[in-house]
Amino acid sequence: MTDRLVIRRATLEDYQGVMDIGDIYEGRDYLPAMYEKYIKWFNCRVAEKNGEIVGFNGERLVDGGMTLCTVAARVKEAYQGQGVLAAILKDIYEFYQDKESVKYEAIATGNVNMGVNGDKIRRRFTQILQMVHVEIIGEVTDFKPNTMESDETKVQELTSEDLKEIFQSKDSCSRLFPGERIVPNWYPYRLLPENIPLMIDGSKFWGTKCSDQSKYTTLTVTEFYNLRERIVLKICVYGNDIIDIKRHFVKHIQNLRHLIKLRTCSLIMIQLIHSLDCQDAKTILSVFEKCGLTINSDFPTNTLFIFEREIK
Ligand SMILES: CC(C)(COP(=O)(O)OP(=O)(O)OC[C@H]1O[C@@H](n2cnc3c(N)ncnc32)[C@H](O)[C@@H]1OP(=O)(O)O)[C@@H](O)C(=O)NCCC(=O)NCCS
Numbered sequence: 001m002t003d004r005l006v007i008r009r010a011t012l013e014d015y016q017g018v019m020d021i022g023d024i025y026e027g028r029d030y031l032p033a034m035y036e037k038y039i040k041w042f043n044c045r046v047a048e049k050n051g052e053i054v055g056f057n058g059e060r061l062v063d064g065g066m067t068l069c070t071v072a073a074r075v076k077e078a079y080q081g082q083g084v085l086a087a088i089l090k091d092i093y094e095f096y097q098d099k100e101s102v103k104y105e106a107i108a109t110g111n112v113n114m115g116v117n118g119d120k121i122r123r124r125f126t127q128i129l130q131m132v133h134v135e136i137i138g139e140v141t142d143f144k145p146n147t148m149e150s151d152e153t154k155v156q157e158l159t160s161e162d163l164k165e166i167f168q169s170k171d172s173c174s175r176l177f178p179g180e181r182i183v184p185n186w187y188p189y190r191l192l193p194e195n196i197p198l199m200i201d202g203s204k205f206w207g208t209k210c211s212d213q214s215k216y217t218t219l220t221v222t223e224f225y226n227l228r229e230r231i232v233l234k235i236c237v238y239g240n241d242i243i244d245i246k247r248h249f250v251k252h253i254q255n256l257r258h259l260i261k262l263r264t265c266s267l268i269m270i271q272l273i274h275s276l277d278c279q280d281a282k283t284i285l286s287v288f289e290k291c292g293l294t295i296n297s298d299f300p301t302n303t304l305f306i307f308e309r310e311i312k
Helices: 012-019 031-041 084-096 111-124 160-168 170-176 193-200 242-262 278-290
Strands: 006-009 043-049 052-062 067-075 104-110 126-139 204-209 216-227 230-238 267-274 303-310
Touching (some): 006 084, 012 031, 012 043, 031 052, 031 067, 031 216, 043 084, 052 084, 052 193, 067 084, 104 111, 111 303, 126 278, 160 193, 160 204, 204 242, 216 242, 242 267, 242 278
Parallel strands (some): 230 267
Antiparallel strands (some): 006 043, 052 067, 104 303, 126 267, 126 303, 204 216, 216 230
16 A cells, blocks of 8 residues: 555645544644644655545654654554555655664654554664653633642743753753653653754743752643643653642643633643652642642543664
8 A cells, every 4th residue: 555655745735634634632632733833843744645645744853863753643544554654654764864863763652552553663662761641621710720829939931051051960860851851742852952942942941949059859841732722731740859849830820820811712731741650640730639620530641652763
């Protein structure tokens, strides 16, 4: 089937064709809201069969050109399991085959895809990180952020310079970031200053320092967008100081209150990823419950896996 496929660059005009690939992530797909940005940030490709778009994938080089990071893979249900993604990936590998800087390929995926393609992925890639993915939901009308007492003023938005300082400290890197990767927007980056301009376009970074200001104790990364009637806030959290993490969450809840005022939305969805143990996670998630939101226990994608392989 692959020889009848045409692989070409995706354009803004392909929006509807790409959306017609179907509803993935059970109505939680970010691509409808982020398509324009993805076309800007990534080299996106579509797979076409007789003029019908049946597959999509984005990629870009990160880590100063060392790592090929592929994102947003999707194939129409009727064509899945027939080599469509493999054909897009082949086109990408051919494109980069003469580029000597490229040494690795990295992907991030969830447990749902792992259930289908896990064996194949594990055959080719090595897992470097696994994080818990939690979904917190609620109606805007039930959201009561004012009930939170807080000292979230200690949470500061980080600049590129702050991130550079963190990445240059071996202690901060090994203490904060498991697997020595940071995963803004669910994509893995090495802790290299070259990645900062890529990461900061689209995500915000927040930090708190310990009382003597000598080191960062917690770092969070946020991103938000509107998805139909929902406002979606993504939060990735690093560190294990529970009090500090709670402060971050209160800050993000207060920010969310302002965002809601500016936008028309009736539902809140917070997508959170973390590496905390069960008990700590339970404690910090109670912050969201206190302001009227609910932890969605039916959320099917509850694990984020990061894989990497060396490109020979
Ligand atoms: C995941 C999905 C895109 C795979 O597409 P497909 O055309 O069915 O896949 P193929 O038939 O080409 O076979 C899977 C191949 O892609 C690889 N693969 C699977 N998921 C991958 C991913 N997210 N990134 C890179 N490679 C992936 C597998 O290792 C396998 O490689 P192989 O050539 O060594 O066998 C498709 O099943 C899909 O759209 N699923 C729903 C959306 C989804 O879960 N997307 C993943 C987002 S991370």
